[in-house]
Amino acid sequence: MTPQEMKTLLKERGSKVEDWLAGCCDGREMPPRLRESMLYSLQAGGKRLRPVLCMSTAGMCGLAPESVLPFAAAIEMVHTYSLIHDDLPAMDDDDLRRGKPSNHKAFDEATAILAGDGLLTDAFWFMSGMDMPAERVLAALREFAFAAGSPGMVGGQEWDMIFTGMESITLDQLRLMHSMKTGAILRASCTCGALLAGVDASRLKAIGQFGAALGVAFQIADDILDVVSDTATLGKPAGSDAEQGKNTYPKMLGLDQSRQLARQYADDAKAALQGFHGREAEFLAALADYTVNRTA
Numbered sequence: 001m002t003p004q005e006m007k008t009l010l011k012e013r014g015s016k017v018e019d020w021l022a023g024c025c026d027g028r029e030m031p032p033r034l035r036e037s038m039l040y041s042l043q044a045g046g047k048r049l050r051p052v053l054c055m056s057t058a059g060m061c062g063l064a065p066e067s068v069l070p071f072a073a074a075i076e077m078v079h080t081y082s083l084i085h086d087d088l089p090a091m092d093d094d095d096l097r098r099g100k101p102s103n104h105k106a107f108d109e110a111t112a113i114l115a116g117d118g119l120l121t122d123a124f125w126f127m128s129g130m131d132m133p134a135e136r137v138l139a140a141l142r143e144f145a146f147a148a149g150s151p152g153m154v155g156g157q158e159w160d161m162i163f164t165g166m167e168s169i170t171l172d173q174l175r176l177m178h179s180m181k182t183g184a185i186l187r188a189s190c191t192c193g194a195l196l197a198g199v200d201a202s203r204l205k206a207i208g209q210f211g212a213a214l215g216v217a218f219q220i221a222d223d224i225l226d227v228v229s230d231t232a233t234l235g236k237p238a239g240s241d242a243e244q245g246k247n248t249y250p251k252m253l254g255l256d257q258s259r260q261l262a263r264q265y266a267d268d269a270k271a272a273l274q275g276f277h278g279r280e281a282e283f284l285a286a287l288a289d290y291t292v293n294r295t296a
Helices: 003-022 032-042 049-060 065-086 109-128 134-148 153-163 171-196 201-228 249-253 255-271 279-293
Strands: none
Touching: 003 032, 003 049, 003 065, 003 279, 032 065, 032 109, 049 065, 049 171, 049 201, 049 279, 065 109, 065 134, 065 153, 065 171, 109 134, 134 153, 134 171, 153 171, 171 201, 171 249, 201 249, 201 255, 201 279, 249 255, 255 279
């Protein structure tokens, strides 16, 4: 699959996710300001990478990608909640997200916290309502809850807060933090699609390896972009990692070695897909390349 074909399919599936998210608050009673705050961040744009990974791995394992759309889009709700909370003054204290004022700047801090809480909780409501065999839905729910919770994203954020401002940490500590904060959700986005498709254990393991390697490549690329890109391109403050005293791959390894390492992990991700064939496998392999070549 060519890079352009990959980008076209990524955009097509991302658009389906956005259409679903636009209506996710419909038909349910909630304070209008809370609804507005939730939709403000949900509809702020983005690549929709995580739900697309869920849809694509499900497709690679024999399901129609659109059949897992509610579960996949709910993953984006959890990702969005994490961005809202990451931007809060008590966390990264960022005023800009995807080229717009952060949620707590557009509304207020309390509403931003509640919007994040609402998105997180509502996401599991949508996931649990999937019209699929109950054992598959439960397996995917358990997988994703583990990745989003204290052993995964939440714990990774805590390590990030602990490590921020420290004079130095080890490369293993950096890897651990990112494997939890960023990698766990990316990996689970892949494995949940496979679990919903009822994949066997050996193929599930390979898909997990793909997701884990992709997660590392994605994070290294993110760290690099914070150094070499600008605020207008990124849609968030460039250089904020250094300003906040965060430990990153470029800080520890330099840009050249970081780029080499990102490429290595992207290649590892593609190698994990060797047992899979067809359009979806080709798309995911091309997506691994895109992860390290992207400019935003």
